[in-house]
Amino acid sequence: MISNYNFAYLDEQTKRMIRRAILKGVSVPGYQVPFASREMPMPYGWGTGGVQVSAACLTPDDTFKVIDQGADDTTNAVSIRKFFEKTAGVAVTERTSDATVIQTRHRIPETDLTEDQILVYQVPIPEPLRFLEPRETETRKMHALEEYGLMHVKLYEDIAKHGEIATAYAYPVKVEGRYVMDPSPIPKFDNPKLESAALQLFGAGREQRIYAVPPYTKVVSLDFEDYPFDPSRADHPCELCGAEDSYLDEVIVDDAGGRIFVCSDTDYCAARREKGEAA
Amino acid sequence: MTAAVKETPVTPLLEVRNLSKFYGARIGCENVNFNLYPGEVLGIVGESGSGKSTLLNCLAGHLPSDSGEVIFDTRADGPQDTLTMSEPERRMLGRTDWAFVHQNPRDGLRMRISAGGNVGERLMAVGARHYGDIRQEAGDWLARVEIDMSRIDDRPSGFSGGMQQRLQIARNLVTGPRLVFMDEPTGGLDVSVQARLLDLLRGLVRRLGLSAIIVTHDLAVVRLLADRLMVMKGGQVVETGLTDQVLDDPQHAYTQLLVSSVLQV
Numbered sequence: 269m270i271s272n273y274n275f276a277y278l279d280e281q282t283k284r285m286i287r288r289a290i291l292k293g294v295s296v297p298g299y300q301v302p303f304a305s306r307e308m309p310m311p312y313g314w315g316t317g318g319v320q321v322s323a324a325c326l327t328p329d330d331t332f333k334v335i336d337q338g339a340d341d342t343t344n345a346v347s348i349r350k351f352f353e354k355t356a357g358v359a360v361t362e363r364t365s366d367a368t369v370i371q372t373r374h375r376i377p378e379t380d381l382t383e384d385q386i387l388v389y390q391v392p393i394p395e396p397l398r399f400l401e402p403r404e405t406e407t408r409k410m411h412a413l414e415e416y417g418l419m420h421v422k423l424y425e426d427i428a429k430h431g432e433i434a435t436a437y438a439y440p441v442k443v444e445g446r447y448v449m450d451p452s453p454i455p456k457f458d459n460p461k462l463e464s465a466a467l468q469l470f471g472a473g474r475e476q477r478i479y480a481v482p483p484y485t486k487v488v489s490l491d492f493e494d495y496p497f498d499p500s501r502a503d504h505p506c507e508l509c510g511a512e513d514s515y516l517d518e519v520i521v522d523d524a525g526g527r528i529f530v531c532s533d534t535d536y537c538a539a540r541r542e543k544g545e546a547a
Numbered sequence: 548m549t550a551a552v553k554e555t556p557v558t559p560l561l562e563v564r565n566l567s568k569f570y571g572a573r574i575g576c577e578n579v580n581f582n583l584y585p586g587e588v589l590g591i592v593g594e595s596g597s598g599k600s601t602l603l604n605c606l607a608g609h610l611p612s613d614s615g616e617v618i619f620d621t622r623a624d625g626p627q628d629t630l631t632m633s634e635p636e637r638r639m640l641g642r643t644d645w646a647f648v649h650q651n652p653r654d655g656l657r658m659r660i661s662a663g664g665n666v667g668e669r670l671m672a673v674g675a676r677h678y679g680d681i682r683q684e685a686g687d688w689l690a691r692v693e694i695d696m697s698r699i700d701d702r703p704s705g706f707s708g709g710m711q712q713r714l715q716i717a718r719n720l721v722t723g724p725r726l727v728f729m730d731e732p733t734g735g736l737d738v739s740v741q742a743r744l745l746d747l748l749r750g751l752v753r754r755l756g757l758s759a760i761i762v763t764h765d766l767a768v769v770r771l772l773a774d775r776l777m778v779m780k781g782g783q784v785v786e787t788g789l790t791d792q793v794l795d796d797p798q799h800a801y802t803q804l805l806v807s808s809v810l811q812v
Contacts, residue, residue, distance in 0.1 A: 418671075424682075428699075428700050429700065492677060
């Protein structure tokens with residue numbers, strides 16, 4: 269650890285400010301708390317919100333894991349993991365079960381999380397109503413007055429156009445029967461996992477919003493009575509580990525149209541293969 | 548002696564008392580008083596800048612008023628002052644018992660959402676969560692405003708001006724409002740489309756027994772639609788009365804000017 273940095277890069281006052289926003293977010297599940305987002309040494313869209321939330325949550329004893337689209341070895345994941353190795357000196361891991369703080373982009377780990385873990389999401393656009401109602405003043409009012417009819421208009425449009433709810437990621441959810449929330453661009457396959465034992469924090473750096481889903485909070489995916497929510501999944505087992513319950517990526521393997529489906533969660537896949545070899 | 552007619556007092560649907568709105572020192576509208584009874588259509592005419600749109604926006608709660616009362620006979624709690632009502636209640640009224648038809652359909656429609664979605668939005672806003680039912684209802688309403696069912700999934704941006712206006716009307720009437728505010732509903736449409744729209748509006752208003760307040764500068768529109776007329780000038784109401792009475796025998800100098808200014812073909 270380089271001593272020129274304060275622990276976890278941010279100064280203590282900033283972390284205090286972020287923690288206050290997190291506390292407020294936890295008390296009002298799904299509510300977007302504004303916070304004074306700082307410039308981070310990475311571009312917007314690379315997880316500046318998530319990094320600030322992680323920085324405010326980390327302690328020297330924590331074990332940190334970063335995933336990007338389920339993988340531990342992609343650019344975004346590697347750079348953020350290195351960032352905290354350097355500025356906080358915390359232990360890092362790729363094992364979901366060993367981590368205490370997990371920062372994620374676009375996935376929830378397949379392995380069930382526990383009460384001792386914190387899952388931090390990187391959120392590009394926190395406002396679920398953004399593309400339906402462009403005025404921020406109006407969307408805030410709609411949240412305040414619980415006017416969420418418009419959210420169903422989006423789902424209606426999906427069915428009218430595609431014959432089913434075609435929204436496959438960033439699928440809107442209602443948290444604890446009150447606030448409609450954008451769960452960040454996770455696939456809708458992950459939506460049921462939003463009801464978790466772990467604390468889930470969402471940070472949007474550019475948009476300067478933090479929101480949270482406390483452990484065991486009720487999270488319901490919006491749907492119609494005659495078109496119920498369906499967490500869809502590619503109809504294949506994983507090519508590498510054979511898992512039939514995980515979210516799959518489609519990978520093109522040659523230029524002759526060859527393709528395989530593999531687990532998007534690399535840690536889950538690797539752990540399964542290890543076990544398979546041992547057995 | 549004729550048999551005494553038993554009179555049951557009718558509660559006005561909308562009761563406006565001393566409504567005023569100022570833009571700084573300038574008058575928007577001043578001391579407006581009127582009653583609107585169920586099933587009645589009130590026309591508000593006047594030149595540009597006479598305060599008629601200001602008045603309409605104050606009534607509908609789109610603009611804050613400076614003083615006065617706007618008492619609406621709500622379904623649940625009887626007469627209530629909508630100006631002192633809490634905002635959630637007023638917005639609830641705005642999507643159930645009230646409807647607002649804008650002059651420019653682009654203000655009242657969501658242009659990036661299909662016709663069916665536009666009509667269905669108000670249903671979903673009051674809690675409809677069954678896709679099949681919503682679509683059925685939207686289809687019914689499109690038929691009522693003479694839009695072909697095959698256009699239900701098209702965006703209004705591809706519609707003609709007249710169709711957009713009819714779609715806006717369908718979208719507003721789908722929740723069965725009791726009071727419709729219309730701001731120049733036929734403005735910007737050519738005369739044949741205007742005639743068709745007026746015909747449709749007259750039919751809907753009569754069949755559904757709606758009350759309506761129509762703001763327009765087009766005397767032909769109020770002649771066709773309105774039972775009663777209010778003439779405004781400089782933010783003041785200068786003349787009121789039955790439509791035919793006001794138009795055939797105007798009393799105020801401004802009304803006389805207005806009536807005599809209509810071009811004859």
